[in-house]
Amino acid sequence: NAGVTQTPKFRILKIGQSMTLQCTQDMNHNYMYWYRQDPGMGLKLIYYSVGAGITDKGEVPNGYNVSRSTTEDFPLRLELAAPSQTSVYFCASSKGLAYNGNGDEQFFGPGTRLTVL
Amino acid sequence: AQTVTQSQPEMSVQEAETVTLSCTYDTSESDYYLFWYKQPPSRQMILVIRQEAYKQQNATENRFSVNFQKAAKSFSLKISDSQLGDAAMYFCAYRSLPSGSARQLTFGSGTQLTVLP
Numbered sequence: 024n025a026g027v028t029q030t031p032k033f034r035i036l037k038i039g040q041s042m043t044l045q046c047t048q049d050m051n052h053n054y055m056y057w058y059r060q061d062p063g064m065g066l067k068l069i070y071y072s073v074g075a076g077i078t079d080k081g082e083v084p085n086g087y088n089v090s091r092s093t094t095e096d097f098p099l100r101l102e103l104a105a106p107s108q109t110s111v112y113f114c115a116s117s118k119g120l121a122y123n124g125n126g127d128e129q130f131f132g133p134g135t136r137l138t139v140l
Numbered sequence: 141a142q143t144v145t146q147s148q149p150e151m152s153v154q155e156a157e158t159v160t161l162s163c164t165y166d167t168s169e170s171d172y173y174l175f176w177y178k179q180p181p182s183r184q185m186i187l188v189i190r191q192e193a194y195k196q197q198n199a200t201e202n203r204f205s206v207n208f209q210k211a212a213k214s215f216s217l218k219i220s221d222s223q224l225g226d227a228a229m230y231f232c233a234y235r236s237l238p239s240g241s242a243r244q245l246t247f248g249s250g251t252q253l254t255v256l257p
Contacts (some may be wrong), residue, residue, distance in 0.1 A: 054243055065144070065231050065247030081244060088204075111183060119243060127173075127235070127243055131185035 024049050027132035029114050035138045036104040040139040044135050046114030054119030055083075055097040056129065057089065059110040066113060072097055073119055104139045111136050142167045142234050146248035153222045154256050160207075161217045161251045163232030170238040174208070174215045175245065180228040188230070191215065193237070227255045236252075 030045045048055065058066035068081030071138050072091040086108055088100040097116075101108060115129040143166045148242050153159035165174070176188040191199045191208050198206050203223075207216045219226055232246040 056244060063249065065233075065249050066245070067247070068244040071244055097176045102200075113169065115185075117243065128187060128190070129245060136183075 026050065027063070027116055027130050029112075029132035031135060032133070033136045035113075035140060036101075037140060038104060038106065040104050041100070041102050042104070042137075044101075044112055044114075044137075046097045046099070046132060047095050048097075048116040048130070049095065050116060050130065051094060052116035052118055052130075054117045055091065055129075056115045056117075057087070057097070057099045058113045058115065059083065059108075060113060060134075061110050063100055069099065069112075099140050101137075106139050109137060109139045142169075142172075142236070142246045144232055144234050144246050144248040146232055146251050148251045149185055149249070150252045150254070152254040152256055155220070155222055155224060156222070157222055158218060158220045159222055159253065161219075161230055161232075161253065162217045163217070165213050165215065165232070165234050167213070167234065169236060173235045173237065174206075175233040175235070176204070176206070176215075176217045177233060177247075178226075178228045179231065185231075189217065222255050224255050224257065227253055229253070237257045 027048045056071045057069040059126045062064045067083050070089040071080045112135045114132040117129045145164045170191045174191045178186045178188050189201045201218045205218045229250045231250045232248040
């Protein structure tokens, strides 16, 4: 199992450009999440999904969109990049549903470092 | 909403010694999970240890143990026999228990641990 994979690893955008951060998991997890980590801070939830076709906002959703057409993939879209979106983005997944064993451990991808200039 | 506070931005420890990282949290819930994550320079988020709030016994994982004080809402991490590979940013995180919740993690701001040879 590759676990959670993210592409690209690094990206530099100009203000106003758009891009999609890709996230794929091969563990057949129902729940998927997008977090952002600003310098010197903990992770904050952007969006999450409890299954294919179902998404919801997290703590900091403004400026982002998501979709979940399959169990495996959960892309994050930035439509009009702004300097405030300079951050490291982490995708994570967990079994979800009624599973509370092991605290429904979240497995994280390696992150995407995004710079908006 | 829950909050997680890590009051020590930086800590250092001599190799082979013991260090304790502090974490406090605020919640009105009675059942929840607490986690410690390690983030080395590679940025990968690695689960170190978890604690179920309904369990009185403190969790241990090899050299890592926690001191969970539910009434005080305190959740500290003790690393024994510190090794150079323990150097990383450590995050404390909270997750609600109910299966109907979003299951997202709420993170503290992190503690950067340096291990001195």
